[in-house]
Amino acid sequence: xxxxxxxxxxxxxxxxxxxxxxxxxxxxxxxxxxxxxxxxxxxxxxxxxxxxxxxxxxxxxxxxxxxxxxxxxxxxxxxxxxxxxxxxxxxxxxxxxxxxxxxxxxxxxxxxxxxxxxxxxxxxxxxxxxxxxxxxxxxxxxxxxxxxxxxxxxxxxxxxxxxxxxxxxxxxxxxxxxxxxxxxxxxxxxxxxxxxxxxxxxxxxxxxxxxxxxxxxxxxxxxxxxxxxxxxxxxxxxxxxxxxxxxxxxxxxxxxxxxxxxxxxxxxxxxxxxxxxxxxxxxxxxxxxxxxxxxxxxxxxxxxxxxxxxxxxxxxxxxxxxxxxxxxxxxxxxxxxxxxxxxxxxxxxxxxxxxxxxxxxxxxxxxxxxxxxxxxxxxxxxxxxxxxxxxxxxxxxxxxxxxxxxxxxxxxxxxxxxxxxxxxxxxxxxxxxxxxxxxxxxxxxxxxxxxx
Ligand SMILES: *[C@@H]1O[C@H](CO)[C@@H](O)[C@H](O)[C@H]1NC(C)=O
Ligand SMILES: *[C@@H]1O[C@H](CO)[C@@H](O)[C@H](O)[C@H]1NC(C)=O
Numbered sequence: 449x450x451x452x453x454x455x456x457x458x459x460x461x462x463x464x465x466x467x468x469x470x471x472x473x474x475x476x477x478x479x480x481x482x483x484x485x486x487x488x489x490x491x492x493x494x495x496x497x498x499x500x501x502x503x504x505x506x507x508x509x510x511x512x513x514x515x516x517x518x519x520x521x522x523x524x525x526x527x528x529x530x531x532x533x534x535x536x537x538x539x540x541x542x543x544x545x546x547x548x549x550x551x552x553x554x555x556x557x558x559x560x561x562x563x564x565x566x567x568x569x570x571x572x573x574x575x576x577x578x579x580x581x582x583x584x585x586x587x588x589x590x591x592x593x594x595x596x597x598x599x600x601x602x603x604x605x606x607x608x609x610x611x612x613x614x615x616x617x618x619x620x621x622x623x624x625x626x627x628x629x630x631x632x633x634x635x636x637x638x639x640x641x642x643x644x645x646x647x648x649x650x651x652x653x654x655x656x657x658x659x660x661x662x663x664x665x666x667x668x669x670x671x672x673x674x675x676x677x678x679x680x681x682x683x684x685x686x687x688x689x690x691x692x693x694x695x696x697x698x699x700x701x702x703x704x705x706x707x708x709x710x711x712x713x714x715x716x717x718x719x720x721x722x723x724x725x726x727x728x729x730x731x732x733x734x735x736x737x738x739x740x741x742x743x744x745x746x747x748x749x750x751x752x753x754x755x756x757x758x759x760x761x762x763x764x765x766x767x768x769x770x771x772x773x774x775x776x777x778x779x780x781x782x783x784x785x786x787x788x789x790x791x792x793x794x795x796x797x798x799x800x801x802x803x804x805x806x807x808x809x810x811x812x813x814x815x816x817x818x819x820x821x822x823x824x825x826x827x828x829x830x831x832x833x834x835x836x837x838x839x840x841x842x843x844x845x846x847x848x849x850x851x852x853x854x855x856x857x858x859x860x861x862x863x864x865x866x867x868x869x870x871x872x873x874x875x876x877x878x879x880x881x882x883x884x885x886x887x888x889x890x891x892x893x894x895x896x897x898x899x900x
Contacts, residue, residue, distance in 0.1 A: 467657070467672065467685075467692075468657040468658075468670035468671055468672050468692060469671070469672060469673050469685050469692070469707075469708045469710050469711040469714075470654065470670075470671040470672075470673055470705065470706060470707050470708060470711055470874070471668065471669070471670055471671065471692060471693075471694065471704075471705070471706040472668065472669040472670075472671060472704075472705050472706075472874065472876075473666045473667070473668050473669075473694060473698075473702075473703055473704045473705075473706075474666055474667040474668075474669070474703050474877075475665065475666050475700075475701040475702045475703040476528065476530065476665070476666075476701045477701060477702065477703060477899060478703045478877065478879075478897065478899065479528055479536060479667065480526075480528055481899050482633055482636065482877050483526055483528060483538070483629060483633060484526065485878075486629050486630075486632035486633045486636070487524065487526060487629050487632075489632055490628050490629055490631070490632045492524070492625050492628050492629055495625070495628065514548060514549045515547075515548050515549045516546065516547070516548040517546070517547045517548065518544055518545070518546050518547075518621070519544070519545050519546075519547060520544055520545040521542060521543075521544045522542050522543040522544065523542070524540045524541060524542040524625070525540070525541045525542070526538065526539070526540050526541075526629075527539045527541070530662055530663065530664055530665060530666070530667070531567060531662065532662055532663050532664050533661070533662060534567060534569055534570070534662060535567060535568045535569045535570035535581060535662050535667075536567075536568045536570070536581070536662070536667075537565070537566075537567055537568075538565065538566050538567070538568050538583070538626060539563050539564070539565045540563065540564040540565075540622075540625065540626065541561070541562075541563050541564075541591070542561075542562060542564070542622075543559065543560060543561040543562065543592075544559075544560055544562075545557060545558070545559050545560075546558040546559075546560060555596075556595070556596065557595065557596045558593060558594070558595045559592075559593070559594045559595070560590060560592070560593050560614065561590075561591040561592040561593075562588055562589060562590050562591055562618065562622070563588070563589040563591055564586065564587070564588055564589075564622045564623065564625065564626060565585075565586070565587050565589065566583040566584065566585060566586040566587070566623070566626045567583070567584045567585055568581040568582065568583050568584075568626075568630060569581065569582050569583075569584055570659075570660050570661075570662055570667060571659065572656055572658075572659040572660065576638075576641065577641060577655060577656055578634075578637045578638065578640055578641060578656070579634075579637050579640075579656065579660045579669060580634050580637070581630045581633055581634055582630070583623075583626050583627055583630055586619060586622075586623035586626055587619075588614075588615065588618040588619050588622060588623075590614065633877075636876060636877045636878055637876050637877065639875040639876070640654055640656075640874055640875060640876045641653060641654070641655060642875065643674075643676065644872035644875070645869075645872070646675075646715050646718045646719065646869065646871060646872065647718065647719055647722065647866070647869040648678065649677065649678050649718045649719060649721070649722070650675065650676055650677045650678050650683075650715075650718035651675075651676050651678075652673050652674070652675050652676075652711075652715055652871070652872055653673065653674045653676070654671045654673050654874040654875075655671065655672050655673065655674055656669065656670070656671060656672070657670040657671055657672035658670050665700055665701050666701070666703070671874065673685075673711050675711070675714045675715055675717075675718065677718060683714050683717060683718070684714075685710050685711065685714050686710060686713060686714060686717075686769065686771075692706065692708050692891065692892060694706060694894070695887075695889045695890075695894060698896070702896065702897075703896075703897040704894055704895060704896055704897060705873070705874065705881075705884075705894070705895040705897060706892045706893070706894050706895075707820070707892060707893045707895070708891060708892050709772045709773055709774045709779070709891050709892060709893075710891075712772040712822075712871070712893070713769065713770060713771050713772045715871050716770040716772065716781070716822075717769040717770060719770075719866055719867075719869075720766055720769060720770060721766075722866040723766045723770065723783065723863055723866060724763075724764060724765050724766055724785075725762075725763075725764045725858070725859055725862045725863075726761065726762070726763045726764075727761070727762045727858050728759060728760075728761045728762075728792060730759055732857055732858045733857035733858065733861070734853075734857055735853060735854065735857045735858065738759065738760045738762070739757045739758065739759060739760050740753075740754040740757055740758045740759075740760055740791050741754075741757035742760070743760055743789065743800075743850070746846050746847055746849075746850050747839070747842050747846065747847070749839040749840050749842060750791075750800065750839060752839075753791070753800075753839055754791055754793075758791045758792055758793050759791075759792040760789060760790070760791065760792070761789070761790040761791075761792050761797055762787065762788070762789055762790075762854060762858070763787070763788040763789075763790065764785055764786070764787050764788075764805075764859060765785050765786050765787075765788075766783055766784065766785040767784060767785050767786060768783075768784040768785070770782065770783055772811065774888050774889065774890065774891055774892060774893065775888070775890060776888065776889055776890060777888055778810070778888060779810070779811040779812075779813070779888050779893070780808045780809065780810060780811060780827055781808065781809040781810075781811050781824055782806070782807075782808055783806070783807055783808075783809065784804075784805070784806045785804075785805055786802055786803065786804055786805065786835065787802070787803045787805045787851065788800075788801070788802045788803075789801060798838070799838055800837070800838055800839055801834060801836060801837040801838065801839060801842075802834075802835045802836045802837075803832055803833065803834055803835060803844055803847070803851075804831070804832070804833045804834075804835055805829065805831070805832055805851065806829075806830045806831045807826070807827075807828065807829045807830055807855060808826075808827035808828055808830060809824035809825065809826060809827055809860065809863070810824060810825050810826070810827045811823070811824055812824070812825075813886050813888070813893055814886065815873070815881045815882055815884055815886070815895070816870065816882070817870070817882070818873060818879075818880065818881050818882060819869075819870030819871060819872060819873060820870060820871040820872075820873055820881075820893075821867070821868075821870050822867045822870070822871065823864055823867065824860055824863055824864055824867065825860060826852070826855050826856045826860055829848060829851060829852045829855060832844050832845065832847065832848060832851060873895075879897065880899075880900055881895060881897070883897075883898040883899075883900065884896055884897050884898060885898065
């Protein structure tokens with residue numbers, strides 16, 4: 449009985465977990481940069497100094513010392529370490545000078561060097577669904593204490609001062625600094641969940657697939673992108689469930705973003721209608737004049753129907769969702785559709801024939817303005833079959849060259865125009881993708897993330 453229950457439960461759990469279609473791996477390079485820049489942006493140093501100048505509630509008067517003040521908080525040095533399955537261990541090393549008047553009337557100065565340590569647990573914020581760091585177990589470690597007090601007052605007064613005051617006061621003074629820095633890091637995830645436009649026809653939103661995980665050398669964030677049409681319909685990620693994994697051999701501690709071919713296919717499906725093309729110009733690129741006379745060179749029947757040359761209209765309709773495939777070093781975009789040719793006498797358009805076409809485009813990826821740019825070139829016309837004809841039977845293979853040229857000269861430039869919109873990349877930690885190095889692997893595109 450129990451195992452049946454487990455089977456039912458386990459399959460429920462499995463289906464509730466979304467399949468990630470994008471993975472993010474953050475190494476120490478990026479986390480260090482983020483924490484350092486959060487420290488800069490939070491003006492934590494100024495805040496610590498301002499806090500230190502205030503009267504501290506826990507600061508009890510010390511026998512023999514009056515007019516106690518904290519000044520000269522030093523620029524903190526932050527050291528981070530990954531803690532597997534927990535998050536990041538953070539150590540902030542800083543120093544400060546504590547001044548006062550001793551009962552003998554002399555100015556007293558104590559220079560303290562200290563470490564503030566805490567564990568920043570990596571969680572998924574229940575409310576926002578975003579990654580979030582939360583600090584735990586903040587501790588103050590006194591590294592060094594120097595004083596100008598006369599030596600006969602040492603060690604009694606200093607020891608008392610340290611025990612009763614520094615250990616009580618400093619956590620309240622310094623631990624909020626850790627939280628303030630984390631608040632800045634956390635804030636840099638806020639736009640991850642925002643829907644971002646893919647052209648005019650839809651959006652993609654990079655939602656978390658599960659709670660981020662930490663290993664000894666990186667943080668991994670599994671993303672389950674939601675691709676939605678403008679009308680609001682969520683698209684099913686075709687082919688989801690294919691195992692997605694980082695390729696081996698990446699440098700220890702480096703950072704990568706992995707986008708599945710499935711995700712790219714789904715995003716390009718949003719643009720499917722824009723991939724339709726109708727041409728009626730007589731001159732296109734290097735093509736011969738688009739006329740019935742040119743067509744008659746391939747199909748003599750056309751000359752019979754149109755002894756006088758008429759303009760030629762070509763209509764290509766994509767009738768299946770575009771599909772991106774990837775193998776090491778190569779990515780293809782598969783397109784299926786119909787290609788119709790029509791004669792255009794002075795009035796109206798007269799259909800000549802309709803073909804089913806299947807062709808592949810080679811895809812090249814790059815990043816521009818923080819969006820993934822996709823550019824294509826013709827790989828090959830894979831199949832051509834006649835669906836209907838108003839000019840009698842003919843062997844469609846006779847048109848292979850004509851249609852291949854049409855795809856290359858007329859169709860691909862139009863597709864590349866549409867693709868100029870670019871695809872949105874996850875917006876987190878103010879990531880600059882423009883420096884990323886791209887690599888095509890089995891079923892995915894890898895972006896090796898680099899810092900400025
Ligand atoms: C933080 O500020 C310091 C000093 O102004 C600067 O040298 C450093 O590059 C900054 N770091 C980041 C990550 O912004
Ligand atoms: C204080 O932090 C620094 C920098 O992380 C480290 O080198 C040093 O060992 C720490 N000292 C103590 C007493 O923990």
